[in-house]
Amino acid sequence: MIELLTTRYAYVLMFVLLGIGLYMVIASENLVKKLIGVNLFQTAIFLFFVAVAYVEVDGEPGGSPIVPATSDPASSDLVLASPLPHVIVLTAIVVGIALTAVGLALIVRIHAEYGTLREDTLREVRADE
Amino acid sequence: MSNIDLLPALLVVVPILMATVPILLGLKFDRTGWSVTLLTMAGVFVGSVYLAMEVYGGSGDNRELAVIHELGGFSQPMGIELVADTLSTMIILLVAGTALGLLAYTRVGGPRGNTFYSGYLLLVGGLLGLSMTGDIFNMFVFLEIVGLGTYALIASGDGPEAAHAALKYLIIGTVGASIYLIGVGFLFMATGHLNMHALAGEVSTLEGANLQLARAAFAFIFIGFAIKVAQWPLHSWQPDAYQHAPDGVTPLIAALVSTVSAYALARLLFTVFGGDFIAQTPYASEVIVTVGAVSVVAGSTLAVIQTDVKRMLAYSSVSQFGLIVAAYGLLTETALVGALIHLIGHGLMKAGLFLAVGVIAIGYGARTVNEYAGLAQQRPYVAGSMAVLLIALVGIPPSIGFIGKWYIAVGAIEAQSWLVAGVIFLSTMLTLAYVARLLEKMYFTPGSTLESPHSPGVAATDGGEPVITRPGNRVTIGMLGIVAFIAVFAVALGFTGEVFFDLFQPFVESAALDLEVSP
Numbered sequence: 001m002i003e004l005l006t007t008r009y010a011y012v013l014m015f016v017l018l019g020i021g022l023y024m025v026i027a028s029e030n031l032v033k034k035l036i037g038v039n040l041f042q043t044a045i046f047l048f049f050v051a052v053a054y055v056e057v058d059g060e061p062g063g064s065p066i067v068p069a070t071s072d073p074a075s076s077d078l079v080l081a082s083p084l085p086h087v088i089v090l091t092a093i094v095v096g097i098a099l100t101a102v103g104l105a106l107i108v109r110i111h112a113e114y115g116t117l118r119e120d121t122l123r124e125v126r127a128d129e
Numbered sequence: 130m131s132n133i134d135l136l137p138a139l140l141v142v143v144p145i146l147m148a149t150v151p152i153l154l155g156l157k158f159d160r161t162g163w164s165v166t167l168l169t170m171a172g173v174f175v176g177s178v179y180l181a182m183e184v185y186g187g188s189g190d191n192r193e194l195a196v197i198h199e200l201g202g203f204s205q206p207m208g209i210e211l212v213a214d215t216l217s218t219m220i221i222l223l224v225a226g227t228a229l230g231l232l233a234y235t236r237v238g239g240p241r242g243n244t245f246y247s248g249y250l251l252l253v254g255g256l257l258g259l260s261m262t263g264d265i266f267n268m269f270v271f272l273e274i275v276g277l278g279t280y281a282l283i284a285s286g287d288g289p290e291a292a293h294a295a296l297k298y299l300i301i302g303t304v305g306a307s308i309y310l311i312g313v314g315f316l317f318m319a320t321g322h323l324n325m326h327a328l329a330g331e332v333s334t335l336e337g338a339n340l341q342l343a344r345a346a347f348a349f350i351f352i353g354f355a356i357k358v359a360q361w362p363l364h365s366w367q368p369d370a371y372q373h374a375p376d377g378v379t380p381l382i383a384a385l386v387s388t389v390s391a392y393a394l395a396r397l398l399f400t401v402f403g404g405d406f407i408a409q410t411p412y413a414s415e416v417i418v419t420v421g422a423v424s425v426v427a428g429s430t431l432a433v434i435q436t437d438v439k440r441m442l443a444y445s446s447v448s449q450f451g452l453i454v455a456a457y458g459l460l461t462e463t464a465l466v467g468a469l470i471h472l473i474g475h476g477l478m479k480a481g482l483f484l485a486v487g488v489i490a491i492g493y494g495a496r497t498v499n500e501y502a503g504l505a506q507q508r509p510y511v512a513g514s515m516a517v518l519l520i521a522l523v524g525i526p527p528s529i530g531f532i533g534k535w536y537i538a539v540g541a542i543e544a545q546s547w548l549v550a551g552v553i554f555l556s557t558m559l560t561l562a563y564v565a566r567l568l569e570k571m572y573f574t575p576g577s578t579l580e581s582p583h584s585p586g587v588a589a590t591d592g593g594e595p596v597i598t599r600p601g602n603r604v605t606i607g608m609l610g611i612v613a614f615i616a617v618f619a620v621a622l623g624f625t626g627e628v629f630f631d632l633f634q635p636f637v638e639s640a641a642l643d644l645e646v647s648p
Contacts, residue, residue, distance in 0.1 A: 018311075025300060038303050045310050052318050085317070088266055092310065095273045099303050102280055106296040113289030122293065 010051035017044035029119045031110065035103045042096045046089045053085040136180050137198040137211035137261050140221065144169055144254035148247045155243035162246030163236050169250060170229040177225040184218045185632060191215055191639040206327035210263035216469065216636040220260040220392050223473050227384050227480050228253045230615070233607035234484055235377040238491060240285050248285070252278030252381070256389050263325045265313050265401065268393060269306060272357070276302050279386050283374040294369040301366040305356030312349030319343045328401045344410055350397055351417065357390040360420050360454060361427040364447045371443035376487030379439060383446060384480035391453055391472055399640035404460050414458050421455025422552045424448060429559030436497045438486055441563055442479065445522070448556055449475045455549050456537040462637045464540020470629045471533025474622065478522050478530060481615030485515040488612060492604040498567060502574040510609055512571050514616040519564040524557055527623030
């Protein structure tokens with residue numbers, strides 16, 4: 001268990017962050033906080049992809065493709081972190097920003113119409129109508 | 130690379146690039162959006178028909194028939210492919226045809242404005258990309274493009290309710306797409322591939338820890354898409370979104386967005402994972418069937434108790450997609466063909482029904498079931514078309530709704546899944562319950578002849594600035610024509626069951642389904 005935590009802490013952290021994000025989406029009554037929860041949820045996934053790309057040979061971390069790479073002592077092959085997940089994360093960040101922008105625009109409009117950001121107040125206002 | 134290979138890329142790129150044109154022209158001219166969209170969609174439709182002739186004209190297995198475009202000239206498994214195979218071509222035809230037809234409504238019915246048409250073209254481009262992509266991460270990107278287009282279009286509705294419905298959809302939809310992305314990550318860890326064709330060969334050979342990863346990926350991908358396809362209990366975004374979206378937008382969203390998501394689920398289940406993998410994973414088939422069956426019953430039951438017609442049809446979508454998902458889980462060839470036919474038939478029928486709802490709201494001012502009283506006498510054409518579509522939705526022959534349900538039912542009996550066979554029977558009864566309620570109001574309850582329940586335009590008494598999203602208050606020949614055309618088409622397709630069966634055969638054969646599967 002301890003070994004799992006020390007060697008695979010990135011994955012553990014990812015699931016903790018996922019949980020916090022999802023809890024914020026569900027439990028927070030504030031719409032902006034809900035959106036922040038969605039962002040945290042996505043960030044956890046980005047962290048996961050970055051962790052997937054990491055490679056290690058005999059305890060030596062692999063280099064990134066843009067700096068001089070460490071070579072594997074046994075076979076003298078270059079040991080590189082996989083660049084593909086990094087590209088994926090980059091794309092997913094862009095998508096996430098677009099979604100956050102649209103979400104915030106919608107929240108601005110809801111605030112202008114109802115004068116509140118809280119889901120429970122919104123429910124009351126709409127029940128009265 | 131021959132010229133036909135360019136077509137899949139053009140079908141995606143042209144609508145997305147053209148989406149910028151209405152905004153740019155909008156700086157100079159007021160109403161160019163509709164014309165630009167009409168031209169683009171006409172071009173896309175012609176292109177998709179040409180593509181269909183190419184794909185269905187040849188012979189061979191699914192991969193040989195498909196028209197494949199390698200983006201940037203990088204071949205798989207490294208590069209991203211756009212694949213128009215025997216299944217995705219049919220979806221492309223549905224998307225292009227429906228999006229073109231709906232323009233007949235939006236020209237007068239609204240929402241107006243150039244930004245609306247930019248969103249429209251962006252959404253269509255995203256849907257076409259989602260139908261063709263052969264790369265699971267690229268699928269995530271297109272899923273989000275479709276999502277962004279949908280949120281923007283829903284929010285273009287008049288009331289503050291529309292913004293709230295769009296935000297709700299945005300939050301739930303983004304979580305759904307993100308859960309799918311986790312699944313993509315697990316699948317990438319297990320195989321090192323993102324290309325669907327490469328994955329298909331790889332997944333079936335996995336063992337040990339990698340097999341566990343692939344199973345976890347399967348679970349995440351299924352849950353992510355259960356949200357996007359609106360399966361009970363993850364459907365809660367859908368009724369609000371359909372109800373509060375402008376009348377011109379609901380048909381597009383209801384007919385295409387969930388349909389293409391359900392197609393994407395089929396693509397992942399049967400091309401990436403394959404029937405064998407699902408059959409060998411403990412409880413996978415049972416879980417899919419149960420989720421679908423529960424959605425059928427819950428969706429129909431909720432539909433029966435609704436008073437707003439748009440909301441009723443939205444819950445009806447939950448139940449019809451439940452039927453499709455349950456049919457995926459049966460893992461027989463007949464049920465899969467049935468699910469795919471029902472996917473297309475349901476998209477077509479819902480487009481027609483929501484269009485009819487829009488036409489009735491403009492012309493008669495009726496939105497709730499009770500307000501539909503006496504509609505058949507006052508508006509015989511639209512009431513007649515709607516009645517035909519409703520009856521087709523129940524699944525009474527000859528109609529496309531009947532063929533889909535028939536194949537699914539036969540598939541359920543082949544798989545000896547009496548649960549699904551029973552649920553199909555029950556869902557038909559429940560569908561009849563809400564359809565009959567509406568038909569009874571339209572045809573047999575006399576309406577108040579003095580005045581229509583709400584006169585149209587009451588909601589827009591704010592004077593002041595012109596409200597560009599306000600629906601026009603006249604029903605045009607084009608609107609009635611497109612509703613009637615869809616109604617006739619839905620019935621005409623009722624005679625083409627064998628044709629669909631043959632067209633989908635190459636895809637179904639590639640899905641590695643084992644007919645001997647028993648529950």
